[in-house]
Amino acid sequence: MEEVGTGLLDRLDAMQRVAASAPGGPLLIVAGPGTGKTRTLTHRIAYLCAELNVFPEQCLAITFTRRAAEELRHRLDGLLGPVAEDVTVGTFHSLGLTILRENADAVGLPADFRIADDAQRAEARAEAGDDDASYAALLRKQDLVDLDELLTLPVTLLKADRKLVQRYRERWRWIFVDEYQDVDEVQYELLRLLSPADGNLCAIGDPDQAIYSFRGADVGYFLRFSQDFTDARLVRLNRNYRSSAPILAAAVQAIAPSSLVRGRRLDPARLDPEAPLVGRYPASSVADEADFVVRTIDELVGGLSHRSLDSGRIDGRSTSLSFSDIAVLYRTDAQAAPIVDALARANIPVQKRSHDRLRDRPGVSAIARELRHADGLDGSLAARVRLAGQVLAERFAVPTLDGAGAVRPEDVRSAVDLLTPLARRCGDDLPAFLSQLATGAEVDALDPRAEAVTLLTLHAAKGLEFPVVFLVGAEDGLLPLRWPGSTPDDDAIAEERRLFFVGLTRAQDRLYVSHAARRSRHGTERECAPSPFLDAIDPGLFERFGEAEPRRPRDRQLRLI
Ligand code: ATP
Numbered sequence: 001m002e003e004v005g006t007g008l009l010d011r012l013d014a015m016q017r018v019a020a021s022a023p024g025g026p027l028l029i030v031a032g033p034g035t036g037k038t039r040t041l042t043h044r045i046a047y048l049c050a051e052l053n054v055f056p057e058q059c060l061a062i063t064f065t066r067r068a069a070e071e072l073r074h075r076l077d078g079l080l081g082p083v084a085e086d087v088t089v090g091t092f093h094s095l096g097l098t099i100l101r102e103n104a105d106a107v108g109l110p111a112d113f114r115i116a117d118d119a120q121r122a123e124a125r126a127e128a129g130d131d132d133a134s135y136a137a138l139l140r141k142q143d144l145v146d147l148d149e150l151l152t153l154p155v156t157l158l159k160a161d162r163k164l165v166q167r168y169r170e171r172w173r174w175i176f177v178d179e180y181q182d183v184d185e186v187q188y189e190l191l192r193l194l195s196p197a198d199g200n201l202c203a204i205g206d207p208d209q210a211i212y213s214f215r216g217a218d219v220g221y222f223l224r225f226s227q228d229f230t231d232a233r234l235v236r237l238n239r240n241y242r243s244s245a246p247i248l249a250a251a252v253q254a255i256a257p258s259s260l261v262r263g264r265r266l267d268p269a270r271l272d273p274e275a276p277l278v279g280r281y282p283a284s285s286v287a288d289e290a291d292f293v294v295r296t297i298d299e300l301v302g303g304l305s306h307r308s309l310d311s312g313r314i315d316g317r318s319t320s321l322s323f324s325d326i327a328v329l330y331r332t333d334a335q336a337a338p339i340v341d342a343l344a345r346a347n348i349p350v351q352k353r354s355h356d357r358l359r360d361r362p363g364v365s366a367i368a369r370e371l372r373h374a375d376g377l378d379g380s381l382a383a384r385v386r387l388a389g390q391v392l393a394e395r396f397a398v399p400t401l402d403g404a405g406a407v408r409p410e411d412v413r414s415a416v417d418l419l420t421p422l423a424r425r426c427g428d429d430l431p432a433f434l435s436q437l438a439t440g441a442e443v444d445a446l447d448p449r450a451e452a453v454t455l456l457t458l459h460a461a462k463g464l465e466f467p468v469v470f471l472v473g474a475e476d477g478l479l480p481l482r483w484p485g486s487t488p489d490d491d492a493i494a495e496e497r498r499l500f501f502v503g504l505t506r507a508q509d510r511l512y513v514s515h516a517a518r519r520s521r522h523g524t525e526r527e528c529a530p531s532p533f534l535d536a537i538d539p540g541l542f543e544r545f546g547e548a549e550p551r552r553p554r555d556r557q558l559r560l561i
Pocket residue numbers: 011012013016031032033034035036037038039040206209240241242462463464465
C-alpha cells in the first residue's frame with residue numbers, strides 16, 4: 001500500500017501534493033485551466049484510499065456532465081484498479097436519481113418511476129398552463145418526474161428528515177466536486193445537506209471558467225464555501241501543464257479584462273522554444289473557413305491520398321497526429337453543418353455530439369422497461385439489450401386489432417442499435433445503464449478513442465483537452481453571441497469572454513482561431529467583424545495564415561455528385 005501511495009504523489013507537483021494529501025475537513029482548490037485540478041482530485045481520492053484507509057465506498061465524486069464523470073471514473077480506474085468501482089462517481093442529476101430511487105415511497109413514487117421525456121413534459125405543461133404545483137401532479141399521476149425534480153425532490157426530502165441526512169453523511173464521508181464554478185442554488189443546497197459544516201468536502205474549480213450563469217450557476221458559491229464550511233483550507237495551483245507557452249499567453253491575455261480571480265497567475269510548465277504560435281485565419285466566407293480547417297487537418301495528419309477511405313486511418317506514412325487528436329469548437333450548434341460537410345467531402349471521419357437524448361427515440365423506453373422487468377435475462381448488457389429487442393420485435397410483429405400499444409418492430413431494431421454502444425460502455429451494470437438513460441444520455445455520445453475529428457460547442461468542451469484545437473467563428477455576434485434585436489449586457493459579455501477562454505485553453509500543442517468576413521445567421525447574410533476578444537491578445541502571438549485560397553477542383557466535382 002505504502003508504495004502505491006508514495007508513487008501516487010510523485011506524479012504531482014508540490015502544490016498539487018499539498019492539496020491531494022491535505023487532512024480531512026473542507027478544502028477548496030481554486031485554479032486555472034490545465035493546472036491539474038482534475039488530476040489532483042483523482043489522486044486525492046486514490047491517496048486517501050491507499051494511504052489513509054478511507055474506504056472507496058465512502059467517497060462520492062460529483063461533476064456536471066456525464067462525459068466528465070466518465071473521465072473521472074476512467075482516471076480513478078487507472079489509479080486504484082478494481083476497487084475504484086466502489087467509489088460513487090456521477091453527475092448531480094445521477095446523484096439525485098440515486099437518492100430519489102432509494103426513497104421513492106417517501107415522495108409518493110413507485111421505485112420504478114420514470115423521467116418524463118420531452119413529449120410527456122410538453123403535454124403536462126400544456127394541460128397545467130402556468131400552474132407549477134398541478135404540472136408536477138400531472139407528472140406524478142403517471143409515475144413521472146421532471147429532470148429538475150431529480151435535484152429539488154431529494155433536497156426537500158433531506159430537509160424534512162434529519163435521520164436520512166445522517167444516513168447519507170455516514171455513507172459518503174468524503175465528497176468531491178469538480179467544476180465547482182458551475183454549481184447552482186439547489187446543487188449547493190444538496191451539498192450542504194450531504195456534508196456537515198466541518199465535513200470532508202473538497203470543491204475544485206475556476207471562477208474564470210464559469211459559463212452557466214444563464215442556468216442559475218453562481219460563482220458567489222466560492223465565497224459561500226468559506227462562510228458555510230468551517231475553517232476551509234484554500235489551495236491555489238499556478239502551473240499549467242496542458243498548453244504550450246504561446247497558447248497559454250494568448251489565453252491569459254484574452255481573459256484578463258474580465259478575470260474574476262484577483263492576481264491570477266498561470267505559469268507555463270511547457271517551455272518548448274519551437275512551439276508554434278497561435279494560427280489566425282481571416283476567412284472570406286464560411287465555406288472558406290471550412291476549407292481552411294480541412295486543409296490544415298489534411299496537412300497535420302497526412303496527405304489525403306494516404307488515407308483509406310472507409311476507415312479514415314492513415315496508411316503507409318507514419319504520422320504522430322491522428323484525427324482523434326483534433327477538435328473543432330464553435331459557439332453555436334448551427335456552425336457545425338458547413339464544417340461537417342467539408343470534412344465529409346474530404347473523407348475525414350467526424351464525431352459530433354448531438355443533444356438528442358436516447359430516451360426520446362422511439363423504441364428506447366420499451367427496451368429499457370423490458371430490461372428493468374426481466375431480471376432473468378443472462379449475459380452482457382449488450383446481449384440483453386439485443387435479446388430484449390428480439391422479444392419486443394416479435395411481440396409487435398403480431399398485429400393487434402386496433403394497433404394500440406405497438407412501439408413498431410423497425411423502431412425496436414433501430415433502438416437496439418442506438419442502445420448498444422451505451423450498453424457496451426456499462427459492461428453488465430444495469431443500474432448505471434438505466435440511470436444514464438434516465439438522466440439524458442445522448443444519441444451520439446463521444447468516444448474519446450474514436451479515430452475521428454471531434455466537433456463540440458464551447459460549452460461541451462469544458463474540462464477536455466486536445467493536441468489540436470480549431471476555434472471557428474471568432475466573430476463579433478458569435479463571440480460574444482448576440483441575438484437579433486438584443487444587446488448583451490456587461491455580465492453577459494464577460495461570460496462570453498470566459499467561454500472564449502475555455503475554448504482557447506482546451507488546446508495543448510496547436511491552436512487555430514478563424515473568423516469569416518461574411519456569415520448567414522437567422523436567414524440573413526451579414527458582414528462580420530472579428531471578435532473583439534481577439535483585440536486583447538498581443539498580435540505577436542499570432543501567425544496569420546493567408547487569405548482565401550482558390551477551391552480545389554476536386555471538391556467542386558464531388559459537390560456535383
Ligand atoms: P480544466 O480547468 O480545463 O478542467 P484541470 O485543472 O482540471 O483543467 P487537468 O485536466 O487535471 O487540468 O490537467 C491538465 C493536463 O495536465 C492533463 O493532461 C494532466 O495529465 C496534465 N498534468 C497535470 N498536472 C501534471 C503534473 N504534475 N505533471 C505532469 N502533467 C500534469
